[in-house]
Amino acid sequence: MTKREDLAQRATDYVLEHGLIGLSLRPLAAALGTSDRMLIYHFGSKDELIATVLATSNERSMRIVRAMPRSASVRAAIVELWDVFTSTKLEACQRMYVEAAALGLFGREPYVGSVRASNQVWLEAITEHLRNAGASADRAGRLAAIVDAAINGLLFDRPLDTDEAEARRVIEDLAAALG
Amino acid sequence: MTKREDLAQRATDYVLEHGLIGLSLRPLAAALGTSDRMLIYHFGSKDELIATVLATSNERSMRIVRAMPRSASVRAAIVELWDVFTSTKLEACQRMYVEAAALGLFGREPYVGSVRASNQVWLEAITEHLRNAGASADRAGRLAAIVDAAINGLLFDRPLDTDEAEARRVIEDLAAALG
DNA sequence: CTCTCTCTGTAGCACTCGCTACATGTTCCA
């Protein structure tokens, strides 16, 4: 593993823990046992570093989603997708995705590009999982759009809500209506 | 109208246009024809100014949602909520809400408090609108949670998606499944 | 007229930011 790849992995860990908005090179570098000087040297600029971190986080997410076992029904698939997205590992990635999307709201790169790429890959992964659960190709695509939106919306407010169980109930309601 | 209220209204306009993340007092003050010095004088601190701006934006949103005419059915109500949320005025408020939520992801005030307050008021407004469209009290609450999540999720990715019509199709699908 | 209270402009503090210039290792190949 090159030095750059190693730094990218560990930088991703750091950002997942400390957040993307307001990320600063010096504290990041200190946590990684190096200097801002070296981060710029290896990545060229802060923006390239961030693009790398976002891509790394997305790869991790996708690996987990693709490793999900098949669900017995569409209804079960939706709830199980929720459970995976709210698992400890994916939750942090989702949180960072929210930050990236917010940073990209006004068109700023590298956020817009990264988020767009993530969107597409996620939607495909969800579609695939629903197809594996028995949905037809057309239906899987339409359902995936709804499920993706609902999960995103719920995850979005999750860190602020007091009642964590309620979100799951909402997803169960949705799964019942769609399944 | 006090000077402070006037500044709050115009500051809200500015933030809605230019974004919340990375907001800086000096450019804001210049656009308002005053100085950072005076903003601190009137609001006490940047955080209090932001809290005021978020509250102002939320009031505007709520005024619009509460002014919606009754919908003929639950199915129509869901689609009409979407149309209002994607109208020009509300879209900017939603965008700012996304930024505030992202800034609050790690517990920072005043974002967490403001977003929590917004959440609650919105959910009530959506519930009310669904009740007015004929849903029973219990059902309206459950539907509102789903609709709120789906709308939030879709709005979230909206600035990045190329196909604007697709989001509406997703909402129509959802409305058909729930209505 | 003077005193007080609200408001505002000027200047600046102490700090952080991404990034760079320059010099110095360190390594590996010819």
Place this chain on the structure above:
DNA sequence: TGGAACATGTAGCGAGTGCTACAGAGAGAG
């Protein structure tokens, strides 16, 4: 053994941050 290429530490630049100290302007009250 020499030289090129890669790697790293030190110091600092120029710009921007929220916020403050200080002085003064203006108005209303006695």
